[in-house]
Amino acid sequence: xxxxxxxxxxxxxxxxxxxxxxxxxxxxxxxxxxxxxxxxxxxxxxxxxxxxxxxxxxxxxxxxxxxxxxxxxxxxxxxxxxxxxxxxxxxxxxxxxxxxxxxxxxxxxxxxxxxxxxxxxxxxxxxxxxxxxxxxxxxxxxxxxxxxxxxxxxxxxxxxxxxxxxxxxxxxxxxxxxxxxxxxxxxxxxxxxxxxxxxxxxxxxxxxxxxxxxxxxxxxxxxxxxxxxxxxxxxxxxxxxxxxxxxxxxxxxxxxxx
Ligand SMILES: [Zn+2]
Numbered sequence: 001x002x003x004x005x006x007x008x009x010x011x012x013x014x015x016x017x018x019x020x021x022x023x024x025x026x027x028x029x030x031x032x033x034x035x036x037x038x039x040x041x042x043x044x045x046x047x048x049x050x051x052x053x054x055x056x057x058x059x060x061x062x063x064x065x066x067x068x069x070x071x072x073x074x075x076x077x078x079x080x081x082x083x084x085x086x087x088x089x090x091x092x093x094x095x096x097x098x099x100x101x102x103x104x105x106x107x108x109x110x111x112x113x114x115x116x117x118x119x120x121x122x123x124x125x126x127x128x129x130x131x132x133x134x135x136x137x138x139x140x141x142x143x144x145x146x147x148x149x150x151x152x153x154x155x156x157x158x159x160x161x162x163x164x165x166x167x168x169x170x171x172x173x174x175x176x177x178x179x180x181x182x183x184x185x186x187x188x189x190x191x192x193x194x195x196x197x198x199x200x201x202x203x204x205x206x207x208x209x210x211x212x213x214x215x216x217x218x219x220x221x222x223x224x225x226x227x228x229x230x231x232x233x234x235x236x237x238x239x240x241x242x243x244x245x246x247x248x249x250x251x252x253x254x255x256x257x258x
Contacts, residue, residue, distance in 0.1 A: 001035055001036070001037045001239075001240075002035070002036050002037075002234075002238040002239070002240055003034065003035065003036075004028075004031075004032070004033065004034050004035065004036050004059075004060070004092055006238065007036050007039075007060065007092075007094075007234065007238060007240070008027065008028045008092075008094065010233075010234070010237055010238065011027075011062070011094060011096065011230065011234075012027055014103075014106065014233065015096050015099040015100060015103060015106070016099060017096065017099050020098055020099045020102070020130065021098075021128070021130070022097050022098040022099070023069050023070045023071075023097075024065070024066055024068075024069050024070075024095055024097035024098065025066065025068040025069060025070065025072075025095065026066070026095050026096055026097055026098075026099055027094065027095065027096075028092060028093070028094050029045075029066050029067055029068045029093045029094065029095050030067065030083060030086045030087070030091070030092065030093040031092060032059060032060065032086060032087075032089070032090040032091045032092035032093070033059040033060075033090040033091075033092065035059065036059045036060045036092065036240060037057075037059060037240065037241060038056065038057055038058045038059065038060075038240065038241040038242065038243065039058055039059070039060045039061070039062055039231060039234060039240055039241070039242045039243075040052065040053030040056060040058040040060070040061045040062070040242075040243055040244075040245045041061075041062050041227035041228055041230065041231045041242055041243065041244045041245060042061055042062070042063045042064075042227065042244075042245040042247060043063070043064050043065060043220050043223050043224055043227065043247065043249070044063060044064070044065045044220075044247060044249070045061065045063040045065060045066045045067040045082065045093060045095065046082075046247060047081065047082065047085060048245075048247045048248065049061055049063065049245045049247050050082070050085050050086060050089070050091060051085075052245045052246075052247070053091060053243075053245055054089045054091060056243050056245075058091070058243065059090070059091065059092060060091065060092035060093070060094060061086075061091060061092070061093050061094070061245070062094045062095075062096065062227050062230055062231075063093065063094070063095050063096075063227070064095075064096065064097060064100055064108070064223050064226060064227055065095070065097065065223075066093065066094075066095020066096075066097065067079065067082050067083075067093060067095070068095070096226070096227075096230070098127070098130065098132055100226040100227070100230070101132045101133070101175075101176055101177065101223075101226070102123070102130065102131065102132040102133070103226070105229075106226060106229040106230055106233060107226050107229075108176040108177075108222065108223045108224075108225055108226035109125075109132070109133045109134045109174045109175060109176050110134055111225035111226065111228075111229060112151060112155075112174050112176065112195065112217075112222065112225065113134045113136055113174055115150065115151055115154050115155075116136075116138060116147065116150065116151070116172065117138070117139050118134070118135075118136025118137060118138060118172065119136060119137050119139065120136055120137045121134050121135070121136040122134065122135055122136070123135075124173045124174075124175070124185070124186075124189065124191075125173065125174075125175035125179060125182050125185060126182075126185060127175075127179070127182075132175060132179075133173060133174050133175030133176070133179070133182075134173070134174055135171065135172065135173040135174070135189065135191060136171075136172065137170050137171055137172075138169070138170050138171075138172060140170075141168035141169065141170050142168060142169060142170075143163075143167060143168060143169075144161050144163055144165075144169060144193050144213045144214075144215055145161050145163070147169070147172070147193065147195070147215060148161050148215045148217070151195070151215075151217060152217070152221075155217065155221045155222070155224055155225065156221055157217055157218040157220070157221030157251050158218070158251045159215055159216060159217050159218070159221075160199050160215070160216040161213070161214075161215050161216075162203070162204065162207040162208075162212075162213065162214040162215075162216075163213055164207045164208050164210075164211055164212055164213060164214075165192055165193065165211050165212050165213040166192055166213070169192030169193040169213060170192060171190065171191045171192045171193070172191060172192065172193045172194070172195060173185075173186045173189065173191040173193075173194050173195065174194075174195045174196075175194075175195075175196050176196065176197050176217075176219075176222035176223045176226075177196070177197045177198065177219050177222060177223055178196075178197060178198040178200065178219055179196045179197070179198075180196055180198060180199065180200040180202065180203040180206075180214075180216075181200075181202075182194065182196065183196075183203060183206050183207055183210060183212050183214055184206070184210065186212060186214075187210045187211070187212040191212075192213060193212075193213040193214070193215065194212060194213065194214050194215070195214075195215045195217065195222075196214070196215075196216060196217070196222065197216065197217055197218060197219040197220075197221070197222035197223065198216065198218070198219040199216035203216075218249070218250060218251055219249070219250070220249030220250065221249070221251075224244070227244070228244055230242075231243075231244065
């Protein structure tokens with residue numbers, strides 16, 4: 001059991017939540033119970049996640065895609081339904097979007113880099129002046145399909161592979177979520193293979209024309225590991241329990257551009 005403010009303080013400091021500019025209003029988005037014993041970890045703030053969190057006895061949901069983004073103008077309709085559920089169940093909602101993508105220890109992208117045992121890991125993927133992903137070198141050359149299979153064995157989903165570059169690759173770049181437009185950055189940086197989440201329409205011809213290999217893991221599947229790492233952090237530092245809330249998503253992409 002921990003005080004909510006202690007949980008929020010630890011997350012805010014670890015993720016440098018106030019320093020990183022984002023369209024997501026990161027941090028504690030909805031205040032709930034003052035004491036937290038168990039947290040629910042979800043990719044998306046959605047009713048399905050809140051219901052599962054309440055059923056599992058959680059006092060807080062930590063979501064990568066939160067409820068409140070720049071541009072929230074009205075608490076009606078779907079926003080109202082979300083807030084009503086959260087407030088009625090005294091459920092805290094904490095959101096961490098870009099701060100969780102880019103984090104060097106707990107982030108979505110570093111977690112994928114670790115599965116592939118990359119070496120010489122460096123920040124990669126410029127998003128409005130912020131490097132939100134990582135690049136590195138595989139221990140051995142591998143076919144893009146092998147890399148996709150290795151990742152899917154850990155994170156699930158059905159990756160889509162566009163094989164338009166070399167058959168065996170070593171230098172890879174990773175930016176989770178909806179970052180298909182960074183194919184150009186990957187080829188410009190001399191990477192043999194680019195890994196992202198969501199297969200957007202324009203990526204197909206872009207990959208062909210640039211001659212780049214691209215692996216799409218699915219937006220959801222590429223962004224599960226960050227919140228799971230935060231669960232381990234909260235267990236280690238504050239003794240909290242955590243549960244990953246499996247929710248519905250496209251198996252290989254789709255959804256919004258976050
Ligand atoms: Zn995302």
